[in-house]
Amino acid sequence: MARITRGFVGRRPPVDPARVPPGQYVTHDFPVLSAGPTPRIQTSSWTFAVRGSVDEPRTWSWDELQALPRETVTRDIHCVTKWSKLDTVWTGVSVDTLLEGLGVRGGFVSAFCQGGYTTNLPLADVTGGRAWVAYEYDGAPLDPEHGGPARLLVPHLYFWKSAKWVRGLQITDTDVPGFWENLGYHDRGDPWNEQRYQGD
Ligand SMILES: Nc1nc2c(c(=O)[nH]1)N[C@H]1C(S)=C(S)[C@@H](COP(=O)(O)O)O[C@H]1N2
Ligand SMILES: [Mo]
Numbered sequence: 001m002a003r004i005t006r007g008f009v010g011r012r013p014p015v016d017p018a019r020v021p022p023g024q025y026v027t028h029d030f031p032v033l034s035a036g037p038t039p040r041i042q043t044s045s046w047t048f049a050v051r052g053s054v055d056e057p058r059t060w061s062w063d064e065l066q067a068l069p070r071e072t073v074t075r076d077i078h079c080v081t082k083w084s085k086l087d088t089v090w091t092g093v094s095v096d097t098l099l100e101g102l103g104v105r106g107g108f109v110s111a112f113c114q115g116g117y118t119t120n121l122p123l124a125d126v127t128g129g130r131a132w133v134a135y136e137y138d139g140a141p142l143d144p145e146h147g148g149p150a151r152l153l154v155p156h157l158y159f160w161k162s163a164k165w166v167r168g169l170q171i172t173d174t175d176v177p178g179f180w181e182n183l184g185y186h187d188r189g190d191p192w193n194e195q196r197y198q199g200d
Pocket of ligand 1: 030036115145160
């Protein structure tokens with residue numbers, strides 16, 4: 001007679017604690033954290049711009065972005081509200097690909113978004129294969145709640161740096177604090193050094 005072994009069905013493999021930054025816990029949900037309403041964005045009118053301290057500013061349409069080489073990456077993500085999610089799968093265009101040949105002069109970027117959110121990063125944190133403009137999550141188009149049609153993905157920093165509904169990168173010569181950084185959050189936000197707030 002068939003028996004059901006309760007407690008084993010759906011059990012997940014244990015988490016390697018070395019993958020979880022200090023003060024974080026692992027969640028299997030995908031929480032939504034937005035400072036305002038979720039914009040509904042038509043890809044037909046969507047553009048992505050690189051502008052500011054750059055020799056050749058550029059704007060891509062949605063179709064032009066789709067035509068660029070895409071990468072699928074599996075990364076752990078860490079929110080400053082203390083959840084981490086392991087092995088998330090994203091597809092998008094590497095920021096290296098977008099900046100190639102534009103003659104970037106400034107050393108910092110401000111990601112800007114539909115809805116007005118901004119976040120600042122050193123150029124070094126979005127280049128060298130560490131940041132993407134991501135438009136798929138888990139093999140499906142990115143949900144509007146999670147930043148669709150496209151968001152910045154900078155998984156090695158706290159997730160507030162991964163700007164949802166991103167519309168471009170402003171290249172700057174000096175570091176210009178963004179939305180959360182102006183409200184007291186850390187300028188860089190490295191989860192492994194627990195850079196949550198200014199002064200951490
Ligand atoms: N445009 C925009 N991007 C944003 C935010 C936001 O409010 N607006 N919130 C940030 C914060 S604080 C976090 S933790 C993550 C949350 O992403 P998620 O809702 O997909 O989990 O998005 C970041 N990007
Ligand atoms: Mo966050």
